[in-house]
Amino acid sequence: MDKSKQVCKPQNKTTISLQNVTISYGKFEAVRNVYCDIQKGKVTSLIGPSGCGKSTILRAINRMNDLIPSCSLNGRVLFEGADLYDPRIDPVEVRRRIGMVFQQPNPFPKSIYENIAFGARINGYKGDMDQLVESSLRQAAVWDECKDKLNDSGYSLSGGQQQRLCIARTIAIEPEVILMDEPCSALDPISTLKIEETMHELKKNFTIIIVTHNMQQALRVSDMTAFYNAEIKEGAAGGKCGYLVEFNDTDKIFNSPVQKATQDYISGRFG
Amino acid sequence: MNLFYKHTSRRNLSNTILTLITGLFATLAVLPLILVILYVLIKGASQININLLTQLPEPPGDDLNSGGIGNAVIGTFVVTGIGALIAIPIGVGGGIYLAEYSRNGPFSKFIRFGTNVLSGVPSIIAGVFVYGVIVSTKVIFGSNFSGLAGGIALSILMLPTVIKTTDEGLKLVSDELRKGALGIGASKFITITRITLPAALTPIATGIVLALARAAGETAPLIFTALFSFYWAEGSEALLEPIATLSVLIYNFALEPYEAQNKLAWAASFVLVLIILTTNIISRFISKYASSK
Ligand SMILES: Nc1ncnc2c1ncn2[C@@H]1O[C@H](COP(=O)(O)OP(=O)(O)O)[C@@H](O)[C@H]1O
Ligand SMILES: [Mg+2]
Numbered sequence: 366m367d368k369s370k371q372v373c374k375p376q377n378k379t380t381i382s383l384q385n386v387t388i389s390y391g392k393f394e395a396v397r398n399v400y401c402d403i404q405k406g407k408v409t410s411l412i413g414p415s416g417c418g419k420s421t422i423l424r425a426i427n428r429m430n431d432l433i434p435s436c437s438l439n440g441r442v443l444f445e446g447a448d449l450y451d452p453r454i455d456p457v458e459v460r461r462r463i464g465m466v467f468q469q470p471n472p473f474p475k476s477i478y479e480n481i482a483f484g485a486r487i488n489g490y491k492g493d494m495d496q497l498v499e500s501s502l503r504q505a506a507v508w509d510e511c512k513d514k515l516n517d518s519g520y521s522l523s524g525g526q527q528q529r530l531c532i533a534r535t536i537a538i539e540p541e542v543i544l545m546d547e548p549c550s551a552l553d554p555i556s557t558l559k560i561e562e563t564m565h566e567l568k569k570n571f572t573i574i575i576v577t578h579n580m581q582q583a584l585r586v587s588d589m590t591a592f593y594n595a596e597i598k599e600g601a602a603g604g605k606c607g608y609l610v611e612f613n614d615t616d617k618i619f620n621s622p623v624q625k626a627t628q629d630y631i632s633g634r635f636g
Numbered sequence: 637m638n639l640f641y642k643h644t645s646r647r648n649l650s651n652t653i654l655t656l657i658t659g660l661f662a663t664l665a666v667l668p669l670i671l672v673i674l675y676v677l678i679k680g681a682s683q684i685n686i687n688l689l690t691q692l693p694e695p696p697g698d699d700l701n702s703g704g705i706g707n708a709v710i711g712t713f714v715v716t717g718i719g720a721l722i723a724i725p726i727g728v729g730g731g732i733y734l735a736e737y738s739r740n741g742p743f744s745k746f747i748r749f750g751t752n753v754l755s756g757v758p759s760i761i762a763g764v765f766v767y768g769v770i771v772s773t774k775v776i777f778g779s780n781f782s783g784l785a786g787g788i789a790l791s792i793l794m795l796p797t798v799i800k801t802t803d804e805g806l807k808l809v810s811d812e813l814r815k816g817a818l819g820i821g822a823s824k825f826i827t828i829t830r831i832t833l834p835a836a837l838t839p840i841a842t843g844i845v846l847a848l849a850r851a852a853g854e855t856a857p858l859i860f861t862a863l864f865s866f867y868w869a870e871g872s873e874a875l876l877e878p879i880a881t882l883s884v885l886i887y888n889f890a891l892e893p894y895e896a897q898n899k900l901a902w903a904a905s906f907v908l909v910l911i912i913l914t915t916n917i918i919s920r921f922i923s924k925y926a927s928s929k
Contacts, residue, residue, distance in 0.1 A: 429819065434739055461821030471812035474835050483830070484820035531816065538820050 380405040380542065380572050381426060386440035388421050388430065395421045396607035399440075401591055403542075408564060408573045410583040410615070413593030413630070418607030419576045422593070423544050426574065427463040428456040444542075461488055463542040464535035469551055470527035472519030472534075477502075477511050480519045480530055484538040497537055504570075505533035506563045525556020532563060536571075543567065545575040549582065561586050580631055583615065590618040592627045673909060680906020683899050689907075693866055693885065693900060702896035705904045707868050708880040711783065712911070714869065715862055715881055716852045718787025723794035724844060730795075731802020731840075736828050748803075755796035762792040763857030771861055776876065783869065783879035786862025790854060794847040801843025805836035842919045849915035853908060855883040864888055882908040 381403040388396050396418030403409050411419040421430070428449060430436040442449045449459055473480050481498045490497065498515070502508040507522075507529035514521065519530055528548055535543055549557040564573060564586045577583050583590050591612040595605035611618060611627045622628045642648060691704030730747065738744030766789040771781055779785075809832045817827040833840075863878035864885065882904045889901040 427819070429815065432815070432818070457818075457821055457823045460819060464821070465815075465819035467812060467815060467819065469812050471810070471816040473813065473816065473831055483817075484822070487822055487826050487830075488820075534816075535820055540821075 377404040377407070379403065380445060381574075382441075382443040383422070383425075384441040384443065386422070386425065386438065386442060388418065388425055388436065388438050390433070391435040393604055394606050396593070396609075399609045401609060401612055403572065403574060404589065405572050406568065407588040408568055408575065408586050409589040409591065410587035411574065411576045411591050411593060412578070412580060412583050413607070413610075414595065415578065416605060416607070417593040417595040419593055420546050421607070423465075423546055423574060423576050426542070427460045427465055427544055428454075429460070429465060431456050461538060462540055463544060464538055464540035466528070466531050466535055466543065466545040466548050468547045470524055470531055472522070472527050472530050475519060476516045477519050477522070477530060478515040480534050481537045484534055488538050490537075490539075501533040501537040502530075504536050504563070504566055505529045506559055506566070507533060523556070525552045525559060528552060528556065529560060529563060532560070532567075536567070540571065542572045542574065545573065547576050547578060550578065557582070580619075584619055587615045589613065590615040592618060592622075592624075592630060594626050594630070673913075676902070676905045676909050679902040680904075680909075683903035684906060688900075688903055692868065693880070693889070694896075695866060696889070696892045696894050696897050702894075702900045705882065705885060705900060705907065707865065708882045708885040708904060709907060711862070711865075711869060711880040712852055712882045712908070714875070715783050715786040715858065715879060716790060716848055718784060718875070719790030719794055719851050720844070720848055722788060722791035723798050723847065726791075727795050727798025727844075728802045728840065730799045731806065732828060732833070734799070734803040735806035736824070736832065747799075751796045751799050754792070755800070758856075759793055759854050760856035760860075762789050763860035765789075765792070766857065767860035777873075779873075779876035781861060781863035781878040783862050783875045783877070786858045786879065786881070787875075789857035789861045790851040793854060793857065794844075794851050797843055797847035797850070801847075802836070802840050805839035805843070806832055808839065809835045838923055842923050845915055845919035845922065849912045849919070852915070853883055853912055855887050858884050859887065882911075 379402040383399050383401040383403075386396070386399040387394060399422060411422065413419055421436075424430045425438055425442055426444075426449075430438065438450060444459070444463065447454070473483060475483065478498055481501050482494050485494065485497055499508060499512075502511050507526055510522070510526055511530070519527065522530060528551075532543075532545075532548070549560055552560070561582065564575070567573060575583075575586065589612065592610045593607050594610045595607045597605055611622060611624045613623075618627060619631055622631065643652075688704040688706075689709060690706050692707055693705060694701055694703035730751075734744050734747060738747075766785055770776060770785045770788060774780055776782065776784060813831055813835060814827055817831045818824075822831070858881055862881055862884065865878045865880045869875070869877070869879050885904045886901045886908070889897040889904070892898060892901075
């Protein structure tokens with residue numbers, strides 16, 4: 366599986382490093398032997414056919430996989446040099462530095478204002494809350510739609526607005542990395558475009574890792590792209606095992622991929 | 637071909653008959669309910685006046701003046717309140733454990749099973765149990781029959797309902813919400829107390845109110861524990877002494893050979909039904925209010 370090893374570009378600073386990561390659900394290996402260095406201040410997208418373990422990898426980065434009892438990880442996930450799976454690590458602390466936005470918009474059943482303030486408050490934010498709420502909503506490009514109804518329920522917004530509210534809520538905890546798992550898959554094209562614009566803004570302050578099944582989106586928003594694929598596992602009966610095929614600058618992946626599988630996938634021949 | 641509805645066809649005839657039969661049974665099912673409430677209201681409402689609610693009951697025998705049910709009304713609230721104070725924290729805590737912390741292992745299965753068994757235990761058993769463990773042994777400050785013992789007996793009856801509604805209410809909360817909170821660095825405790833529990837508040841509150849209503853009308857567990865009293869519950873040790881409640885008052889006085897006491901029992905029935913009815917309406921109100929939000 367050494368074809369999945371990619372050398373990162375030396376001039377950029379690595380913030381998250383996956384080193385020979387294998388993740389299993391019970392005995393079933395969902396992804397195997399992933400090496401991947403994510404660079405700070407860049408947007409990295411994970412693409413590949415469904416079931417190849419993109420979400421699994423993403424959840425491993427902020428230890429959301431801890432919530433799945435059967436899930437176990439081998440290898441090392443380094444964040445700013447610290448091994449996230451060291452037994453001394455507090456997963457809650459990890460998630461404060463590495464926030465997550467989910468596929469389905471999931472605002473809290475609270476007011477728009479409280480949706481933002483909640484995370485900041487529990488993270489010990491002491492500054493001006495009004496200001497934080499405004500700046501977070503602005504960065505997530507949803508301020509104009511929300512500013513007159515900050516006390517309304519988060520559910521009163523449309524799906525696309527809710528998703529941007531969830532992004533704003535994540536921004537408000539001032540993480541270093543934001544993980545997004547198919548954040549636009551439940552949204553209409555216009556909301557999708559808005560969120561993509563948001564990501565261009567966010568890049569200035571955050572490292573972003575986004576899972577997407579939309580290759581055009583990967584092309585539009587990301588600097589780096591990792592292509593995952595799944596293959597029938599040798600030996601074991603049934604079940605596919607995901608692996609990282611190719612990881613490179615987005616334009617290299619889309620214009621001159623090294624692997625044939627990547628070429629096939631981006632030209633729509635499978636997946 | 638004729639597409640008109642034919643009353644006389646076999647299919648339509650049997651349909652009509654079966655509809656009538658189910659309608660009849662449905663009426664039979666609610667009839668007792670309506671009759672009981674009407675009967676109690678009619679028999680009891682005529683007895684209601686202000687003295688009734690402010691005076692103490694007179695010991696049977698004095699036919700001229702039977703007094704009131706003031707202490708029993710207060711006692712019902714006090715004993716049910718004690719039960720709630722015990723059952724709500726334990727029940728909600730247990731429900732939170734089952735829904736949020738346990739991993740469906742043998743221990744939580746055992747608790748769920750136990751809860752189901754407990755909810756089927758006849759209330760008199762709860763009374764005898766508390767009598768045996770607390771009243772007869774005088775473990776609580778040497779007191780014998782007491783409001784406290786009565787409250788403990790009622791809490792045993794409320795507990796399963798509170799655990800179950802908390803457990804089920806929390807399970808209805810979408811996992812996305814939990815993930816959302818954890819994904820922005822909330823601890824499990826914060827997630828439960830600030831996100832999941834508030835989201836499940838309506839079913840939990842409804843369940844608690846229904847449990848209260850059920851407990852408020854219980855007699856059997858109180859006969860062995862709270863007993864009865866002809867006096868106001870006052871003084872620093874009021875909870876450690878026997879206390880009057882509406883249900884026990886009804887039980888005691890309805891069987892007296894004296895007309896005046898029987899009337900008092902009817903009045904107490906009326907007030908008790910009113911209290912329980914109100915509590916049930918409140919629970920309806922809670923769920924309506926929240927679902928319209
Ligand atoms: N909670 C889970 N329990 C067991 N297996 C899972 C779980 N989540 C995902 N899987 C399995 O892991 C593999 C990868 O899933 P996932 O990471 O969701 O893929 P992707 O996001 O690329 O579609 C799939 O075969 C899936 O069935
Ligand atoms: Mg996925």
